[in-house]
Amino acid sequence: MKxxxxxxKEAIKLxxxxxxxxxxxHHHLRNGDYVLNMVMDTIAELGYKEIxxxxxxxxxxxxxxxxxxxxxxxxxxxxxxxxxxVGEAISRGLMSNPVVFRTHGGRPRAIETGELxxxxxxxxxxxxxxxxxxxxxxxxxxxxxxxYAFPDAxxxxxxxxxxxxxxxxxxxxxxxxxxxxxxxxVVDSIxxxxxxxxxxxxxxxxxxxLTIARYAAEVxxxxxxxxxxxxxxxxxxxxxxxxxxxxKKFMKEKGITGSFGLGGITGYFVELLEEGLFKTLLDVQxxxxxxxxxxxxxxxxxxxxxxxxxxxxxxxxxxxxxxxVILGATEIDTSFNVNVHTDSNGIIMGGSGGHSDTAAxxxxxxxxxxxxxxxxxxxxxxxxxxxxxxDTVDVLVTxxxxxxxxxxxxxxxxxxxxxxxxxxxxxxxxxxxALTGKPNPIKTGGKVVAHVEYRDGRIIDTxxxxx
Amino acid sequence: MKxxxxxxKEAIKLxxxxxxxxxxxHHHLRNGDYVLNMVMDTIAELGYKEIxxxxxxxxxxxxxxxxxxxxxxxxxxxxxxxxxxVGEAISRGLMSNPVVFRTHGGRPRAIETGELxxxxxxxxxxxxxxxxxxxxxxxxxxxxxxxYAFPDAxxxxxxxxxxxxxxxxxxxxxxxxxxxxxxxxVVDSIxxxxxxxxxxxxxxxxxxxLTIARYAAEVxxxxxxxxxxxxxxxxxxxxxxxxxxxxKKFMKEKGITGSFGLGGITGYFVELLEEGLFKTLLDVQxxxxxxxxxxxxxxxxxxxxxxxxxxxxxxxxxxxxxxxVILGATEIDTSFNVNVHTDSNGIIMGGSGGHSDTAAxxxxxxxxxxxxxxxxxxxxxxxxxxxxxxDTVDVLVTxxxxxxxxxxxxxxxxxxxxxxxxxxxxxxxxxxxALTGKPNPIKTGGKVVAHVEYRDGRIIDTxxxxx
Numbered sequence: 001m002k003x004x005x006x007x008x009k010e011a012i013k014l015x016x017x018x019x020x021x022x023x024x025x026h027h028h029l030r031n032g033d034y035v036l037n038m039v040m041d042t043i044a045e046l047g048y049k050e051i052x053x054x055x056x057x058x059x060x061x062x063x064x065x066x067x068x069x070x071x072x073x074x075x076x077x078x079x080x081x082x083x084x085x086v087g088e089a090i091s092r093g094l095m096s097n098p099v100v101f102r103t104h105g106g107r108p109r110a111i112e113t114g115e116l117x118x119x120x121x122x123x124x125x126x127x128x129x130x131x132x133x134x135x136x137x138x139x140x141x142x143x144x145x146x147x148y149a150f151p152d153a154x155x156x157x158x159x160x161x162x163x164x165x166x167x168x169x170x171x172x173x174x175x176x177x178x179x180x181x182x183x184x185x186v187v188d189s190i191x192x193x194x195x196x197x198x199x200x201x202x203x204x205x206x207x208x209x210l211t212i213a214r215y216a217a218e219v220x221x222x223x224x225x226x227x228x229x230x231x232x233x234x235x236x237x238x239x240x241x242x243x244x245x246x247x248k249k250f251m252k253e254k255g256i257t258g259s260f261g262l263g264g265i266t267g268y269f270v271e272l273l274e275e276g277l278f279k280t281l282l283d284v285q286x287x288x289x290x291x292x293x294x295x296x297x298x299x300x301x302x303x304x305x306x307x308x309x310x311x312x313x314x315x316x317x318x319x320x321x322x323x324x325v326i327l328g329a330t331e332i333d334t335s336f337n338v339n340v341h342t343d344s345n346g347i348i349m350g351g352s353g354g355h356s357d358t359a360a361x362x363x364x365x366x367x368x369x370x371x372x373x374x375x376x377x378x379x380x381x382x383x384x385x386x387x388x389x390x391d392t393v394d395v396l397v398t399x400x401x402x403x404x405x406x407x408x409x410x411x412x413x414x415x416x417x418x419x420x421x422x423x424x425x426x427x428x429x430x431x432x433x434a435l436t437g438k439p440n441p442i443k444t445g446g447k448v449v450a451h452v453e454y455r456d457g458r459i460i461d462t463x464x465x466x467x
Numbered sequence: 468m469k470x471x472x473x474x475x476k477e478a479i480k481l482x483x484x485x486x487x488x489x490x491x492x493h494h495h496l497r498n499g500d501y502v503l504n505m506v507m508d509t510i511a512e513l514g515y516k517e518i519x520x521x522x523x524x525x526x527x528x529x530x531x532x533x534x535x536x537x538x539x540x541x542x543x544x545x546x547x548x549x550x551x552x553v554g555e556a557i558s559r560g561l562m563s564n565p566v567v568f569r570t571h572g573g574r575p576r577a578i579e580t581g582e583l584x585x586x587x588x589x590x591x592x593x594x595x596x597x598x599x600x601x602x603x604x605x606x607x608x609x610x611x612x613x614x615y616a617f618p619d620a621x622x623x624x625x626x627x628x629x630x631x632x633x634x635x636x637x638x639x640x641x642x643x644x645x646x647x648x649x650x651x652x653v654v655d656s657i658x659x660x661x662x663x664x665x666x667x668x669x670x671x672x673x674x675x676x677l678t679i680a681r682y683a684a685e686v687x688x689x690x691x692x693x694x695x696x697x698x699x700x701x702x703x704x705x706x707x708x709x710x711x712x713x714x715k716k717f718m719k720e721k722g723i724t725g726s727f728g729l730g731g732i733t734g735y736f737v738e739l740l741e742e743g744l745f746k747t748l749l750d751v752q753x754x755x756x757x758x759x760x761x762x763x764x765x766x767x768x769x770x771x772x773x774x775x776x777x778x779x780x781x782x783x784x785x786x787x788x789x790x791x792v793i794l795g796a797t798e799i800d801t802s803f804n805v806n807v808h809t810d811s812n813g814i815i816m817g818g819s820g821g822h823s824d825t826a827a828x829x830x831x832x833x834x835x836x837x838x839x840x841x842x843x844x845x846x847x848x849x850x851x852x853x854x855x856x857x858d859t860v861d862v863l864v865t866x867x868x869x870x871x872x873x874x875x876x877x878x879x880x881x882x883x884x885x886x887x888x889x890x891x892x893x894x895x896x897x898x899x900x901a902l903t904g905k906p907n908p909i910k911t912g913g914k915v916v917a918h919v920e921y922r923d924g925r926i927i928d929t930x931x932x933x934x
Binding site: 003131132159168169170172173174177178179180181182229259260279280282299300302304305307308311314315316317318321 | 470598599626635636637639640641644645646647648649696726727746747749766767769771772774775778781782783784785788
C-alpha cells in the first residue's frame with residue numbers, strides 16, 4: 001500500500017472528490033496556516049464547485065476563500081470561529097448559504113453523529129512518516145497538540161496528510177495513526193511559524209486589565225472551589241493570564257494544588273505544571289512555544305481530542321470535569337448571555353470555540369471584560385448574537401464591579417461578605433451608560449448570514465448581514 | 468455523568484446485557500487474568516444464557532469457562548488463541564457451536580466491519596481514573612501495552628473498565644480514553660502479576676534450539692534484507708530469542724541499525740532499542756517486566772492497537788511494513804502450511820495470534836522448529852490444521868536442514884552459496900522419518916469444533932473433535 005503521492009492534485013483525485021462534497025481542516029496552525037489555502041486553490045484549479053469547507057476555525061490568512069466563494073468553488077462554510085476578512089465579507093452578504101457556527105464540542109458531536117459528514121479531511125501535519133503516522137510536536141512547523149484534527153481523522157471518508165517534515169517510518173510519538181490516513185503529500189512548508197505560535201504569551205500590563213484580573217482571582221478565592229484538586233481553564237488573553245497570575249499567588253499562599261488545566265494551553269499553564277501547582281495539563285491546542293516544548297517532553301502534559309475536550313455526546317468530556325473557567329466577551333447582557341461572535345458593528349469576528357462548552361460544563365464560569373471598550377459599554381440589554389446562554393454563566397467581572405447571576409445567590413453573598421464590589425447587573429449597566437451614554441443599536445440587514453448552533457445541535461441564534 | 472459504579476453486577480445491569488449478547492475481553496493479563504472469570508461468574512450468577520465470549524485469547528486460567536459452557540451461560544467463543552483446559556474440553560466436543568478462531572489482525576477487522584459486533588466490552592485496566600481514562604503501565608497489575616483492547620473500546624456498544632488501581636482524574640498517560648468508556652468498577656485485584664508477565668524472557672540454552680537459532684540468523688544475514696532500516700519481529704520463545712541474539716551480533720559486526728521491532732515485545736527487544744540497534748518498538752503486547760518498564764518510560768517504545776498491528780482492512784497495518792518475522796510451528800507440511808492451532812494429538816492448544824498476519828505481511832517469514840519434537844517429526848505431508856497458508860511462508864529452519872519455499876528460488880540459491888544446509892523440504896521430511904518412522908495419522912472425529920478464519924475473513928480450515 002503506497003500512500004505517499006507526488007502532489008496535492010494527485011491526492012485530491014485519488015480521494016474521488018466530487019462537486020458538492022465536504023472537505024475539512026483543523027486550525028492548529030492558526031494564522032500561520034498555509035494548508036487550507038493551498039488545498040482550496042488546488043481544488044479551484046481542478047474545477048470543482050459547490051464545496052463545503054468544514055474548518056475548525058478560519059483566520060485572516062484564509063482571505064483567499066473569499067474569491068473561491070465568489071467563483072462558486074465554495075458554497076458552504078462550517079466552522080467554530082472566524083476572524084478577519086472572510087468573516088467581514090460574509091457579514092456583508094457574500095454567501096448565499098448561511099455559515100454554520102458550531103462549538104469546539106459541537107463540531108466533533110456533529111461529525112460523530114453523522115450530522116457533519118466529511119468526505120475528505122486535509123490534515124496539516126508538522127511531522128509524518130510515509131504511512132501517515134503524524135504528530136504536531138516535531139518539525140519546523142511544530143504546533144503541539146493536534147486535538148481538533150482527531151474527529152476528522154476518525155470519521156472522514158478519506159484522509160490526506162500534508163506535511164513539510166517527512167520522517168522515517170515509524171514516526172514516534174504518534175498522535176493520529178496510519179490506520180486513519182489514506183494519502184500523504186509532502187510540501188515545502190505547511191505554515192509560517194510566526195503565525196502558528198506566539199513566542200510566548202504574556203499577562204496584561206494594562207491597569208484596567210490588572211484590576212479585572214485581580215477581582216476575578218478574588219472571586220475564585222471566595223467561590224468555595226479553590227480547593228486541592230480543583231481544575232481550571234483560562235484563555236490566552238492578557239486579562240485571563242493575569243487572573244491566573246493572581247490565582248497562582250493565592251494557591252501558593254494557601255498551599256493548594258490543582259488537578260488539571262484544560263483547553264488551549266499557554267506557557268503560563270506550563271509554568272504552573274512545572275512548579276507542581278497543577279498535576280496535569282489536558283491540551284487540545286498549544287498557544288505558544290513553551291506549550292509545544294512541554295507537550296513534547298512532559299508525560300503529564302497530555303494531548304486530547306476535541307471530543308475528549310468538549311463533545312457533550314461522547315461518553316464523557318473534560319469540560320464536564322471542570323471547576324472554573326475564565327472567559328471573555330465582546331458583549332454581555334443583563335440576562336448574562338454572552339456574545340463572542342460579532343463586534344460592535346455586528347460584523348463576524350470570532351465564534352464560540354470552547355466558550356459555550358466550558359461555560360456549560362464548569363461549576364464556575366467567569367466572564368472577564370472591561371465594562372467600557374472603545375467608548376462603548378460591554379454590558380447591554382440584549383446581546384446582538386448569543387454565543388453562550390446566560391444560564392450557563394455565573395459571574396461577570398469588570399473593573400467597575402462584579403455581577404453575579406441571580407441563580408447563584410450563595411455565591412453573591414460570599415463575594416459581598418468578602419468585600420468585593422458586587423453590583424446588580426442592571427446597576428452595572430447603568431454605571432456604564434452614565435459614562436458612555438446609551439449606544440445606538442447595531443443596524444443589521446434582513447439576510448441571515450450565519451446560524452449559531454449550540455453544542456447540542458440546537459440553533460440558538462442567527463447572524464444577519466450588516467449594511 | 469457518574470461512571471464509577473459499586474459492583475460488577477451493577478455495571479452489567481446498567482449496560483443492559485441480555486441473553487444472546489456478545490461480551491469481549493482482552494488478553495494482556497494472560498495466564499494471570501482474573502477479569503474474564505470474575506465477569507463470567509457474575510454473568511452466570513445473574514442468570515444470563517447464550518452469551519458469546521469474544522476474548523482475544525483464552526488461557527489455562529480460564530478453565531471456569533468450561534462450567535459456564537456446560538450450564539448454557541456461554542454458547543459461543545470467538546478468539547485468536549486458546550491454550551489449556553478450555554481448548555482440550557472443546558476438542559473433546561464440549562460445545563455445540565464451533566469456536567471461531569481469528570487472527571490478531573482478523574479480530575479488529577471483524578469488529579470494525581461489524582462482522583463481530585460487541586455488546587459489552589470488559590476491559591481489565593491496570594490503572595484507571597473515575598472517568599475511564601486507562602493505561603497498562605502503572606499499578607500492581609501493570610501489563611504494558613493494551614493494544615488488543617483498542618478495537619473493543621472503539622466499537623463496543625458499552626464499555627466497562629475493571630481496575631484495581633483507581634487514580635485521581637485525570638490519569639496520564641492515557642491509552643484508551645474517557646470518550647470510549649461507560650462504567651468503571653474497582654476490584655481488589657485484576658490479576659496475578661506472576662501470570663501476567665514473566666520476570667524476564669531468556670534465550671534458549673538447549674543445543675538444538677541454539678543451532679536452529681544460528682541458522683535462522685544466518686538465513687537473515689544472507690537474505691538480502693539485513694540492511695539499515697530493516698524491520699523485525701520475533702516471538703518470545705527461546706529459539707526465536709536466540710535467533711535475535713545471533714542477529715544482534717551480525718548487526719553490530721556490520722554496523723547495521725534497524726528501524727522498528729514489532730509485535731509482542733520482550734526485554735530482549737528493549738535491549739536492542741536501548742543499545743540503539745533499533746530506533747523504535749511498535750508494541751501491541753508486553754511479554755515481560757523489562758518491556759513494561761520501557762513502554763512506560765521510552766517515547767520510542769510506542770503502544771499500538773491491534774488494528775495498527777495487523778488489520779488487513781485498516782488504512783494501513785504495520786505487518787505490511789515488516790521485513791522479517793521469525794515464527795514457530797507445531798507442524799509444517801511440504802507445502803509450507805503451518806499449524807499452531809492443534810497439537811500432535813489433534814487437540815486445540817494455540818491459535819494464530821499474529822502468526823498468519825505477520826507471515827502474510829512480511830517480506831521474509833521464517834519458521835523455526837526442531838525437526839523432531841517428542842519423537843515425532845514436525846514436518847508432515849499435510850498439517851492437521853492450517854493456521855498459516857504455505858504461500859505466505861518463506862523458509863523452514865530446523866537443526867537438520869533449511870528448506871526454502873520453491874517460490875523463493877533466488878533466496879534458495881543465495882543460502883546455498885553461503886554454505887547453509889539447504890535441503891528440499893521433501894528430503895528434509897524423509898530425514899525426519901528415517902529417525903522417527905512415519906507417524907500414525909491423528910485420529911479425529913466427525914464433529915466440527917472450530918473454524919479457522921483467515922485474517923481476511925475466509926474460513927481456511929476446520930478443527931474436528933478428538934476421540
